[in-house]
Amino acid sequence: QKAEWKLLKDAKSVTADGKEVILGANIGTPEDVEGANDNGAEAVGLFRSEFLYMNSAELPTEEEQFQAYKKAVEGMNGKQVVVRTMDIGGDKNLPYLPLPEEENPFLGYRAIRISLDRQDIFRTQLRALLRASNYGRLAIMFPMIATVSEFKQAKAIFEEEKAKLVAEGVAVSDDIEVGMMMEIPAAAMIADKLAKYADFFSIGTNDLIGYSMAADRGNERVSYLYQPYNPSILRIIKRVIDASHAEGKWTGMCGEMAGDQTAVPLLAGMGLDEFSMSATSILKTRSLMKKLDTTKMKELADKALDSETSEEVEALVAEYTK
Ligand code: PEP
Ligand code: MG
Numbered sequence: 001q002k003a004e005w006k007l008l009k010d011a012k013s014v015t016a017d018g019k020e021v022i023l024g025a026n027i028g029t030p031e032d033v034e035g036a037n038d039n040g041a042e043a044v045g046l047f048r049s050e051f052l053y054m055n056s057a058e059l060p061t062e063e064e065q066f067q068a069y070k071k072a073v074e075g076m077n078g079k080q081v082v083v084r085t086m087d088i089g090g091d092k093n094l095p096y097l098p099l100p101e102e103e104n105p106f107l108g109y110r111a112i113r114i115s116l117d118r119q120d121i122f123r124t125q126l127r128a129l130l131r132a133s134n135y136g137r138l139a140i141m142f143p144m145i146a147t148v149s150e151f152k153q154a155k156a157i158f159e160e161e162k163a164k165l166v167a168e169g170v171a172v173s174d175d176i177e178v179g180m181m182m183e184i185p186a187a188a189m190i191a192d193k194l195a196k197y198a199d200f201f202s203i204g205t206n207d208l209i210g211y212s213m214a215a216d217r218g219n220e221r222v223s224y225l226y227q228p229y230n231p232s233i234l235r236i237i238k239r240v241i242d243a244s245h246a247e248g249k250w251t252g253m254c255g256e257m258a259g260d261q262t263a264v265p266l267l268a269g270m271g272l273d274e275f276s277m278s279a280t281s282i283l284k285t286r287s288l289m290k291k292l293d294t295t296k297m298k299e300l301a302d303k304a305l306d307s308e309t310s311e312e313v314e315a316l317v318a319e320y321t322k
Pocket of ligand 2: 207
């Protein structure tokens with residue numbers, strides 16, 4: 001089995017009937033690019049930029065960030081690298097950026113909310129990203145977008161920094177895709193509106209499932225509610241994918257669910273374009289994809305979307321993949 005996977009390292013990710021998808025890697029540092037390439041990643045679907053902020057005693061400079069992003073895009077040799085802007089807050093704190101004590105940090109001051117408030121930090125990151133865009137295929141996405149106006153504000157700041165750099169004579173790529181994480185249910189409900197502005201969506205199921213079910217998976221008493229295959233979650237995902245396609249945009253997924261072998265046929269059946277996962281799951285998923293048929297997966301997804309429970313959905317998938 002492992003030998004078969006190895007042969008797929010440089011192959012495309014394609015279903016039995018010839019539909020191509022992108023299988024990407026989630027990375028946390030530029031050094032992780034090596035593992036992504038070794039495991040046949042066709043892209044980096046999520047580069048968590050937090051390491052820059054967390055492994056440092058003070059705010060990382062523009063130059064430090066630039067070097068890190070440049071290293072990642074160069075290492076991927078022209079394959080797309082989606083860098084997510086700072087996702088601090090929630091359970092991630094910084095010694096040099098004291099955040100207020102909050103009763104509900106996961107419903108609080110975090111991610112894009114901090115970036116829009118502390119524009120000094122945000123603009124520095126965007127400038128570093130823009131400069132790095134000249135060295136490969138870089139894309140940017142904003143975490144925890146809840147509303148159209150947040151996305152528009154973040155995008156406008158990006159455009160301002162881009163214009164400034166261009167005016168300074170700095171080379172920046174002219175086709176940087178700017179997308180957003182889809183991890184707040186309210187945003188999913190207006191995905192059709194957001195799709196007019198965002199170049200792509202990346203579904204963050206880790207947070208999306210928690211917020212949708214109002215259940216913390218780390219809390220033993222309620223973790224049973226953390227149900228990726230619940231039809232409610234599948235319907236949210238379907239809605240997001242359809243909304244992006246209606247505007248000619250694409251949707252990826254970078255939460256754990258993207259590399260879950262039970263979820264993959266459902267997600268492919270719903271038309272997910274890109275799956276980003278830990279590098280070590282890529283070849284296994286490419287191998288699974290080869291055995292799957294688009295028409296049958298679509299039928300499977302339709303049945304799943306019309307099911308009542310997570311268990312029913314799991315049984316449907318088991319039946320299909322048997
Ligand atoms: C997610 O929420 O699914 C996600 C990928 O973001 P993180 O796990 O970094 O919060
Ligand atoms: Mg998240």
